[in-house]
Amino acid sequence: MSVQPNYFEQFQHVDIDDLADAIGEVLENPITIEDADHKLIAYSSHGESTDPARWSTIMGRRVPEKVLTRLWKEGIFQRLLTEDRPVHIPAFDDVGLGKRVAIAIRKGEEVLGYIWAQEVNRPISTEDDEILRQAARAAVARLVQRQGKRKAEEQRRKDFFWELLLGNPASEAQIRRKAESLHMILPQPFQICIIDAPNGQLDRYFYPFIMREKLMSVSDGTQLILLMGKISPQPIDSEALHQSTEQFLRELLEKWEQRGDAGKLLAGYGQAYSSYQEMGRSYREALQVIKLKRLFEAETAQIYGYHDLGIYRYLLQLKRWSEADGYQNVRLQRLKRYDRDNQSNLLETLETYLDAAGKVNSTAQRLHIHINTLSYRLRRIEEIMQVDLDNQNQRTALYLDLKADKLGKEQ
Amino acid sequence: MSVQPNYFEQFQHVDIDDLADAIGEVLENPITIEDADHKLIAYSSHGESTDPARWSTIMGRRVPEKVLTRLWKEGIFQRLLTEDRPVHIPAFDDVGLGKRVAIAIRKGEEVLGYIWAQEVNRPISTEDDEILRQAARAAVARLVQRQGKRKAEEQRRKDFFWELLLGNPASEAQIRRKAESLHMILPQPFQICIIDAPNGQLDRYFYPFIMREKLMSVSDGTQLILLMGKISPQPIDSEALHQSTEQFLRELLEKWEQRGDAGKLLAGYGQAYSSYQEMGRSYREALQVIKLKRLFEAETAQIYGYHDLGIYRYLLQLKRWSEADGYQNVRLQRLKRYDRDNQSNLLETLETYLDAAGKVNSTAQRLHIHINTLSYRLRRIEEIMQVDLDNQNQRTALYLDLKADKLGKEQ
DNA sequence: CTTCCATTTGTGGATTTTCACAAATGACCT
DNA sequence: AGGTCATTTGTGAAAATCCACAAATGGAAG
Incomplete structure (x- = not known):
């Protein structure tokens, strides 16, 4: 059975429940229309054959939470929100959801709601897709109207939210x-x-x-x-x-x-x-x-x-303080000078070592060097910087100054 | 040979070189008089028998540096500056210093200079102490005069120093x-x-x-x-x-x-x-x-x-900043709450561990607990604080916040 | 009293770290 | 070319750390 284009146009100015009934008649199946928040807007009244999901939706005037989460998890809503076509949904018996087809009601990019067609009296094939498309188009006007008020309130909510934020x-x-x-x-x-x-x-x-x-x-x-x-x-x-x-x-x-x-x-x-x-x-x-x-x-x-x-919570501030009173970590500068003079990169070694929380193994791996090379370099670093890496205070200060110093370069 | 009291008083208003000669005659030994800075002021002229130290002093118009440092090291000056009596000094041949006796010339608490009596012609016994005491008293007036100018300049130097400091x-x-x-x-x-x-x-x-x-x-x-x-x-x-x-x-x-x-x-x-x-x-x-x-x-x-x-360079500022900001380290507070609730002291364990730069052995020793107890506690700490102690960033921030928190209590 | 649970201590083995020493490499200087 | 020196890599043994499991302790709840 096919329907001429604009078949549902005649329902534009009629009650939306009548539109649901009309779609239901054409598809010979129970129909539910919801808004974007999954609140029930309308449903077809013919035929008692339905599933627990639809029943609960009608009784609670909203799609039950567990059905929604299930559909989100299965990626159904993701498809509905991004695709223009009807989406064919298998049954999820554990949440009382029978086989059905759904389509988003959209105006431009915005999704205003959904039409759900249960497949209980007869299967809904891809040939019916056009019907659902037309039905969705016909529902837009009613939902826009409905949405109007909600949108205004939503805008006021957002304004309020900004107020709270700022x-x-x-x-x-x-x-x-x-x-x-x-x-x-x-x-x-x-x-x-x-x-x-x-x-x-x-x-x-x-x-x-x-x-x-x-x-x-x-x-x-x-x-x-x-x-x-x-x-x-x-x-x-x-x-x-x-x-x-x-x-x-x-x-x-x-x-x-x-x-x-x-x-x-x-x-x-x-x-x-x-x-x-x-x-x-x-x-x-x-x-x-x-x-x-x-x-x-x-x-x-x-x-x-x-x-x-x-520490990154502190670093910007630390950097600013150090600059304000002209502080320089002399040891760090000595190491950097050494690196410059000898084309070495002990600073990188030190940073990697500190980042690795002093684990020599992982440090050596990250740097692709032999573990003894690392230990030799660390000894050199301690000599050059006159620092004791086993002293937590010195080590921490070094770590902070090193990271703060990096910041200077990047800014 | 003994001398009547105030024997040297007659030299009060005479040239200080004459005083040196007079002391030298009484003690039958070469005499040297220096100011507080060891600059030569006067020396007895009789007799050629002397040691390299005295010779250099006279030639250079100042006691040689190496002799001075030696005497400081041996604690001679410390005694001269604190004791009122003559100090008997053994020979230090390696710096050319023969056996001698010295006394500080003091006015009140302040030391103005020294009289040195070499022991070369005859030994100087403790019986001669009174002679040196009198000699020192006689020298005061001359040295005070001399000191007058130096003190005024010294005061101006100190004023200048304060200026530079402030x-x-x-x-x-x-x-x-x-x-x-x-x-x-x-x-x-x-x-x-x-x-x-x-x-x-x-x-x-x-x-x-x-x-x-x-x-x-x-x-x-x-x-x-x-x-x-x-x-x-x-x-x-x-x-x-x-x-x-x-x-x-x-x-x-x-x-x-x-x-x-x-x-x-x-x-x-x-x-x-x-x-x-x-x-x-x-x-x-x-x-x-x-x-x-x-x-x-x-x-x-x-x-x-x-x-x-x-880190202590930063800590005060950091603390102030965090307070102004109303920041609290939530993890640290959780641990403190746990300690309160369970009469435990995991905070101390954590602090000791961090102070020990993560060395379990020394941490356990410092806390007088079994190493496995420590490892158990650390595991608990990581659970309670939801922190990864192998993550250098978290660890450092914890260290800082912990020390800053301590500061809060002590202030 | 028993039971439960967090904590402490003990044991043993695998793994990592530390340290000393030696050999190889390569840049730089004479 | 030879020598010096810093650096890298290798070897091996001692020390420290990590991990899993078990047993003892001791306080709190039932």
Whole structure:
């Protein structure tokens, strides 16, 4: 059975439930229409044959959480959000989800919602794809209308988020009230995460990830700022939050690597706080991480959290102090002079050794030299610098000055 | 042969050379009179029997350097400066010094010069002591006169030194001119060393040391400030200067320990500079060392030079910065909480381990625990703090935060 | 009282580090 | 060419570290 083009156009100005019924009649299967947040908008009323997933969706006026997470995990939503065509979905019996076909309702790039067609009375073939496409097109107008209000509120939410990020003259109670009035559920504890992409198109690319985590987000063009936190029944502690953020970033970066299109993706997050007055602080911390990851690319490659910055949290400041009072590490300069005079590279040896936390084996491996060569060089370094590498104080100061010195060159 | 009291009084207003002759006649031996700086003032003219040391002294109008250093080393001057009686000195043939007796010429506490009586024609016994005592008393007036001019200049030198220490609006050339006009030989390179004694009597105590090194010095009551440097023909480098200062302080502190009278002696020195405009800087650095030695008594016990401060150079500022920022090392706090909750002392274990530069053996010894206990504790620490002690960055940051945290408690 | 659990200490073997000594290399100087 | 010197690599033995497993201890909870 085929349908002439623009068949569903007649439903444009009718109730959206009627549109669902019309699609259902054509495809001879139960239909569900949801918005972008998976809230139920409409469903076809004919026929009782349905699966637990659809049943729960209708009863709860929203797609059940476990079904959603399953679909995210299977990559279904990723496809729906990026592909224009209907997506054919196998059954996932463990979450009560029967076989079905879905298509995103989009206006331009933006996804407004989804149409779900269950395959229960008859299979839905690729020949039906065009029908779903037309149905999606017909649904746009209604969803746009609906979206209008939500968008306005969303904009106000984002403005509020920026307010929290940039300044914080408001009291904790005021913040809570305003959040409530905007239907915004603030997680506790939370942390700010920044994703910095070289090209400007980060919004579209990361949309699936953000959707999946239902994160509050704003973007200033090059940086995407996320409010990380879990709005789960049982509250999680900061440690767990850190780990979940790490996990999130790992997946995101992995995906980015797979694309491998262009440039380096930088990401960082601030510490976890429970008071919303500290959102600005977490934001500034995340910014600091991004800044330091640019300055110490190799050293901070595995670092994303402000609390994991270690000495790099201090280095800029240390460098500034040292410059302000004209301090120079004389020993370091002696070594550098020696390197210059003898075309050697003891500085690199020293740095590698310190980076390796004094493990001679791994140092030698990294430098591709014999272990005895390393030990000889270290002895020379101790002689030239008049330093005792077994003295933790001297060693630490050396490590700091060395890294700070590197910074000078790179700036 | 004995002499009536005040025998030498008649020589009070006569030429000091006549006094020397008179003493020589009474003791039947060659006499030499020197000022506090060992410059020759007078000598008896009878009899040719003398030793190379006296001969050189008369010819050079000053006691030869090698004789002086030998006498300092043997502790002769130390005795002369502290004892009121004549000191009987054995022969030191290797520097051409025959057997002799010497006495300090003093006015109150201050030593103005020395009378030397060689023992060549007849031995000088303790019975002659009174003669020398009287002779010394008779010499005072002449030396005071002589000293008058020198003291005035010395005072102007000290004023100039303070000027250099505290401010430096003058140009290098101006400084040199003024130093020259005050007959002051400025060493190059130099460094400022401060000795801080709890009681006020440091001047007298350290006088021998300062005299020996011929150092420029001023005191502000509790602190003795020294200009360290060698005015040797061939210039020495900063490295050698550091070592000589270390050596100087080691000896001085050892002497102080031996006395063991009261309180702790603090000493520190700034970096070596060649430009006199930087004298203030070296002074401030030395002050900083003293300050930090008070704050980190155990940790900086072996540190005297500013260039050896290591992380302690940063720590105060770092601490202040972190506080201003409201930063807290969450991991450290977790460990402290654990210690509180379980009456354990993992923090001490961690600190000792870090101080020992990660050597398990010496850590276990210092803590008096089995090495496996240590390894177990370290594993627990890594678990509790969620830290990787093999990661140099984390480890260093931990070390810094831990020491800074300690500071907080002590202040 | 027993049981549980964190902690401490002991044992033994694999691995790594440290150190001393020797030989080879190669740059630089005479 | 020969010699000097810093550097690299090799060998081997002693010392230190790491790791897994087991047993003892001792306090807290049931």
